[in-house]
Amino acid sequence: MGLELYLDLLSQPCRAVYIFAKKNGIPFELRPVELIRGQHLSDAFAQVNPLKKVPALRDGDFTLTESVAILLYLTRKYKVPDYWYPQDLQARALVDEYLAWQHTALRRNCLRTLWHKVMFPVFMGEPVSPQMLAATLAELDVTLQLLEDKFLQNKAFLTGPHISLADLVAITELMHPVGAGCQVFEGRPKLAAWRQRVEAAVGKDLFREAHEVILKAKDFPPADPTTKQKLMPRVLAMIQ
Amino acid sequence: MGLELYLDLLSQPCHAVYIFAKNGIPFELRPVDLVKGQHVSKDFSQVNSLQKVPVLKEGDFILTESAAILIYLSCKYPTADHWYPSDLQTRARIHEYLGWHADCIRGTFGVPLWTQVLAPLMGAQVPEEKVARNRAAMDQALQWLEDKFLGDKAFLAGQQVTLADLMALEELMQPVALGYALFEGRPQLAAWRGRVEAFLGAELCQEAHGPILSILEQAAKKLLPVPPPAAHATMLRRIARIP
Numbered sequence: 001m002g003l004e005l006y007l008d009l010l011s012q013p014c015r016a017v018y019i020f021a022k023k024n025g026i027p028f029e030l031r032p033v034e035l036i037r038g039q040h041l042s043d044a045f046a047q048v049n050p051l052k053k054v055p056a057l058r059d060g061d062f063t064l065t066e067s068v069a070i071l072l073y074l075t076r077k078y079k080v081p082d083y084w085y086p087q088d089l090q091a092r093a094l095v096d097e098y099l100a101w102q103h104t105a106l107r108r109n110c111l112r113t114l115w116h117k118v119m120f121p122v123f124m125g126e127p128v129s130p131q132m133l134a135a136t137l138a139e140l141d142v143t144l145q146l147l148e149d150k151f152l153q154n155k156a157f158l159t160g161p162h163i164s165l166a167d168l169v170a171i172t173e174l175m176h177p178v179g180a181g182c183q184v185f186e187g188r189p190k191l192a193a194w195r196q197r198v199e200a201a202v203g204k205d206l207f208r209e210a211h212e213v214i215l216k217a218k219d220f221p222p223a224d225p226t227t228k229q230k231l232m233p234r235v236l237a238m239i240q
Numbered sequence: 241m242g243l244e245l246y247l248d249l250l251s252q253p254c255h256a257v258y259i260f261a262k263n264g265i266p267f268e269l270r271p272v273d274l275v276k277g278q279h280v281s282k283d284f285s286q287v288n289s290l291q292k293v294p295v296l297k298e299g300d301f302i303l304t305e306s307a308a309i310l311i312y313l314s315c316k317y318p319t320a321d322h323w324y325p326s327d328l329q330t331r332a333r334i335h336e337y338l339g340w341h342a343d344c345i346r347g348t349f350g351v352p353l354w355t356q357v358l359a360p361l362m363g364a365q366v367p368e369e370k371v372a373r374n375r376a377a378m379d380q381a382l383q384w385l386e387d388k389f390l391g392d393k394a395f396l397a398g399q400q401v402t403l404a405d406l407m408a409l410e411e412l413m414q415p416v417a418l419g420y421a422l423f424e425g426r427p428q429l430a431a432w433r434g435r436v437e438a439f440l441g442a443e444l445c446q447e448a449h450g451p452i453l454s455i456l457e458q459a460a461k462k463l464l465p466v467p468p469p470a471a472h473a474t475m476l477r478r479i480a481r482i483p
């Protein structure tokens with residue numbers, strides 16, 4: 001058995017893994033796991049990842065979870081251009097720095113934005129108070145500013161003159177609030193120009209394909225009561 | 241200028257960096273006292289605009305984030321290969337752990353210091369139900385740590401000690417220092433802790449953990465400084481974010 005990737009393109013780390021594998025011509029079998037239908041909570045998937053999260057990778061009898069670990073594994077196992085994760089020690093350290101920073105910063109805020117703005121009210125049928133939503137959006141704003149000031153600065157990409165794993169992980173996060181209807185690039189010309197560069201580097205078609213699902217998040221039909229009940233505690237744990 | 245490390249030995253990620261560097265990497269220690277609010281000073285903000293420790297500085301190269309610092313140090317300096325081995329799968333296991341650690345260990349195990357020491361210093365109080373929720377989250381995370389990551393191996397990523405073990409142990413030590421018996425009833429994890437500490441050496445562990453091990457005593461004797469007003473806003477925000 002070759003490489004298998006368990007993904008749901010609704011999930012931002014899954015989109016990063018998907019784009020990376022496709023862009024670099026890495027052959028894989030896609031194993032779709034539909035989160036909004038609770039497929040990640042099945043016994044079958046628990047065999048792959050007992051933590052019941054996507055993305056997950058299987059390569060023969062080696063199983064791996066966590067998007068950053070998966071991206072780095074693919075980078076090392078397959079021949080991919082150096083700029084994704086440079087050999088140069090300092091350049092690479094800056095990619096590692098971003099990948100460590102984003103977990104509790106951009107990732108957290110983009111996820112909360114999607115849930116508070118769309119997934120709770122529309123999909124789960126649970127209203128979110130305007131105060132809560134405002135606080136979430138304010139935190140997102142602070143994080144976007146950090147992304148621009150501390151990481152992008154005046155460079156073409158987050159860690160230097162070329163695209164790297166950092167940019168891929170960042171853009172797939174930012175498309176979460178975009179999917180929720182937030183104009184994250186408005187009034188941020190630097191970030192907007194960066195987005196164009198990342199899209200161009202990835203390829204417009206692949207970028208569009210990977211983001212089709214999230215851009216339709218607002219039109220998801222409401223969850224049925226059983227699914228909602230199953231998902232609720234896990235969602236609450238994930239977005240705190 | 242050689243290698244400079246900006247650290248506060250109350251901070252868990254700083255412990256990990258300190259202990260790792262003490263294994264034969266020459267560096268200048270630049271102490272940043274968080275309780276005194278030195279991280280929000282102008283000088284330190286020039287080093288790290290995010291106002292967090294640890295930070296590495298080498299000439300004009302500046303690097304934040306403990307995981308990135310540890311990887312950089314292990315690649316740049318002659319350190320034993322087992323910390324960050326080049327074997328594809330073992331290294332992947334280390335990164336898998338570090339990703340999960342950022343989500344499930346880092347935020348959770350740092351909370352007791354805030355509820356027991358830092359919040360009271362600011363005259364703030366964390367509600368009992370949040371403390372209980374945090375305790376439950378720690379238990380859940382310990383269970384995963386034992387079942388999914390440690391399993392029946394000697395260390396988290398295999399039979400040898402790696403950066404993953406160092407990062408994990410340092411987070412766990414903080415609540416332990418504050419009186420949480422995290423290892424009680426968890427013989428496998430307790431044995432793992434014993435192995436990691438034995439590997440690091442009692443002396444180095446003692447030295448690195450000194451400040452955190454005496455924190456309750458210092459707090460009881462009112463020896464800790466009250467954080468300066470400049471640090472209040474970020475500290476209160478951190479306290480409010482405790483789920």
Ligand SMILES: N[C@@H](CCC(=O)N[C@@H](CS)C(=O)NCC(=O)O)C(=O)O
Nearest residue numbers: 011012013053054055066067068234
């Ligand atoms: N740190 C992990 C995060 C994985 C994660 O939280 N995945 C989410 C989707 S974005 C998930 O599977 N959630 C389902 C659940 O927790 O019930 C990574 O980067 O891979």
Ligand SMILES: N[C@@H](CCC(=O)N[C@@H](CS)C(=O)NCC(=O)O)C(=O)O
Nearest residue numbers: 251252253292293294305306307474
């Ligand atoms: N993910 C970072 C975390 C750094 C961090 O949160 N440092 C804390 C001390 S443990 C800090 O400097 N806090 C000061 C503040 O946020 O105001 C790492 O691993 O280096």
